[in-house]
Amino acid sequence: MKNSYDIAIIGSGAVGSSIAYHLSETKQKDILVIDKGFPLAGTSGSTQAWVWVHPKTPSWYGELNMYSAELYPILEKKIGDVEYRRTGGIAPFFSESDRKDALKLAEAQAEAGINIDVLSRKEVLEKEPALSPNIAGATFSQLDGNVNPFRLVELYIKAAKKNDVTFSFYNRVHDIQKRKDTFTIHTEKGEFAAKQLILAGGPWTKELGNMINITIPVKQVRGQILVTEPLAPLLKHTIGGIRQANNGEILIGYSKEEVGYDRRTDLDVIHDTANMAVQYVPDLAKANVVRCFSGIRVMPEDGLPIIGNLPGLENAFIASMHSGITLSPIVGTLMSELIFDGETSIDIQNYDIQRFEKMKA
Amino acid sequence: MDQSTIVCRCEEINIDEIETAIKMGAETFDDIKRLTRCGMGPCQAKVCMNLVRQLIYDYAGKPLSDIPPARLRMPLKVTRMETLASNDSPSSSSSVISVFNESASNQGGDIREK
Numbered sequence: 001m002k003n004s005y006d007i008a009i010i011g012s013g014a015v016g017s018s019i020a021y022h023l024s025e026t027k028q029k030d031i032l033v034i035d036k037g038f039p040l041a042g043t044s045g046s047t048q049a050w051v052w053v054h055p056k057t058p059s060w061y062g063e064l065n066m067y068s069a070e071l072y073p074i075l076e077k078k079i080g081d082v083e084y085r086r087t088g089g090i091a092p093f094f095s096e097s098d099r100k101d102a103l104k105l106a107e108a109q110a111e112a113g114i115n116i117d118v119l120s121r122k123e124v125l126e127k128e129p130a131l132s133p134n135i136a137g138a139t140f141s142q143l144d145g146n147v148n149p150f151r152l153v154e155l156y157i158k159a160a161k162k163n164d165v166t167f168s169f170y171n172r173v174h175d176i177q178k179r180k181d182t183f184t185i186h187t188e189k190g191e192f193a194a195k196q197l198i199l200a201g202g203p204w205t206k207e208l209g210n211m212i213n214i215t216i217p218v219k220q221v222r223g224q225i226l227v228t229e230p231l232a233p234l235l236k237h238t239i240g241g242i243r244q245a246n247n248g249e250i251l252i253g254y255s256k257e258e259v260g261y262d263r264r265t266d267l268d269v270i271h272d273t274a275n276m277a278v279q280y281v282p283d284l285a286k287a288n289v290v291r292c293f294s295g296i297r298v299m300p301e302d303g304l305p306i307i308g309n310l311p312g313l314e315n316a317f318i319a320s321m322h323s324g325i326t327l328s329p330i331v332g333t334l335m336s337e338l339i340f341d342g343e344t345s346i347d348i349q350n351y352d353i354q355r356f357e358k359m360k361a
Numbered sequence: 362m363d364q365s366t367i368v369c370r371c372e373e374i375n376i377d378e379i380e381t382a383i384k385m386g387a388e389t390f391d392d393i394k395r396l397t398r399c400g401m402g403p404c405q406a407k408v409c410m411n412l413v414r415q416l417i418y419d420y421a422g423k424p425l426s427d428i429p430p431a432r433l434r435m436p437l438k439v440t441r442m443e444t445l446a447s448n449d450s451p452s453s454s455s456s457v458i459s460v461f462n463e464s465a466s467n468q469g470g471d472i473r474e475k
Contacts, residue, residue: 038387040395055464091461101465139461150395169386229403229439240460255457265435272457274445285443290403292435303467 001166005032007339008185008194010173010208013044014149015324016200017156018332021079023339024163031165032192034185036172036204039153043202046263046295048225048251049149049325050238051084054141055091055105056323059112060350061304065323066114067346068330069143075329079159082152083246089144090119090128091240092135092280102139116141130234130281146238148246149325156328176211178313196315196339203261203298205320214310217301217356218320220261224269224294225253226277228287235281242280250287252277265292297322302359307331307351308338318353368416369409371402379413383420390414390431403439406431 007023009016012035020033039045051069056062072084093102099118106116117123117140124131124138131138157167168189175186176197183197199216201208209216230248241254253273270292277284298320300306305321317338319331330346337344364377374397382396390406390413393399399413400406414428436445 038389038392041392045395055460057464057467091464093459093461093465098461098465102461105464150398154396167386170388226442226445228442253457254460255455257456267435269456270435270445271447272455274442275447276457277442278446285441285446287442288403288439289436289442289445290439291401291405 001168002030003191004030004193005166006030006194007032007196007198008183008192009033009198009200010185011035011200011202011204012039012153012157012167012169013042013200013202013324014153014156014328015202015319015321015331016198017153017160018328019198019200019319019335020165021156021160021163022332022336024160024165025336026340027163028340031160032194033160033165033167034171034173034187034192035167035169038169039157040150043295043297044149044153044324046225046293047149047223047325048243048253049147049152050089050243051086051145051147051326052089052238052323053143053326054089054109054114054116054139055240057105057108059109059114062109062114063112064305064330064346065326066112066143068327069145071329071333072145072147079155082155083148084145085147085246086142086145087236087238087243088127088140088142089238089240090124090131090138090140092124092131092138094134094136096136099137102137105139114141114143128235128237128239130283131239132280132282134279144238146243146245147325152325152328173208173211176208178212178316181315183316196317198317198319198335199310200319202320202324203296205298205318209318212310212313212316214313216306216318216320216353218306219258219299219301221297221299221322222255222257222259222262222294223253223297224255224265224273224292225251226270226273226289227251227291227293228284229290231287234283239280241276249290250284252284261296263294263296265294301356305331305351306353307334307348308353311354368412369397369399369402371404371408372398372400374399374409376416379416380420383417388417388421388423389429390417391429393417394431400431405433405437
């Protein structure tokens, strides 16, 4: 293993490995990816992995998610079968009084070209008969879907390796220094030099920022999920909160807790999640649960991705976001444009880290 | 026993698939699980865990005591959803939220100027 590279990426989850793959497509750069553990041991391996677009606001953020979802079929042709399915997405509401907000959402998202139908109870049940008749309606979009996160990250890495990217797993970064034009990355397995540095550390982004004296305003948020045993096909769509995987198992959960890096599950959230399952899909009462798990997601303080250059430190970049699975194809593409061309095909100014300074001012 | 011998009966994962994951750099049962689905089925690794640890030992030469067990999670054995559900609706303080309500409450909540 060499000690000197053009680009070092820290983090080998969906975001970091997508960036590595997209940068490697031209085979012009020597690229190293460093991860403190093994791929999928963190956030990317503990998710329902919706490719989720329609309820994401503001509309320009929904638009970014839409572009990323549109890239999935092309990505799959390049890196292999990641079990991407554009199922369409349904976000149910239970009170007729919510319809007003649903129509407002549809109107706002239409500005960005995101088509949302606001469905009546009858229309929801026609689309997805397993949903509860207590549902008043739902927002629906063709754009949403899901993917197998394990296949996704594995195939990003395999494709990147084929393009000569070097991966170093179980290699924690202790410190990062910059002298002249070179970053020196001190790790458990030695020192590595790189001309450009990309932070893609997910929930550990803040610690990585501290090493280069940049405060990265992100939080850690826990989500807990229940998994059933494989069931006969029950759900055709990705439901806001629930989806059925290719092998038949159903994943349920939409919880957010700020408890630091604590990956335990707890009974209160399991209860509430099981209630949600039965409330949305009554037949799930009889389903067997085989496992509960939790994942820690990174959440920028305003909920929106941080993508771009790091201020005051030339050749240092960041990609830190909550919806890394949905966004990994577009973020890999944009970072590769930023590094090769110095500019991106889509304006990413809204995602610049310096917005937080402006908010304070 | 050959490369096609099944290690995980629930997900039908064989020795060859386990070894491929180890070659990619997997060091623990859970590393292998996420790449192969070994141990993700209804028995939740009760059958395959020590077989896989033995394979890691055979392949990587690490002492068995240094190869951590699979992470166990609730509910430990298959449990009906209705048993886990408490029947009452989630309290307002619940951290389980509705996707719809979350996006609806963000409406017009663009907290910074464009």
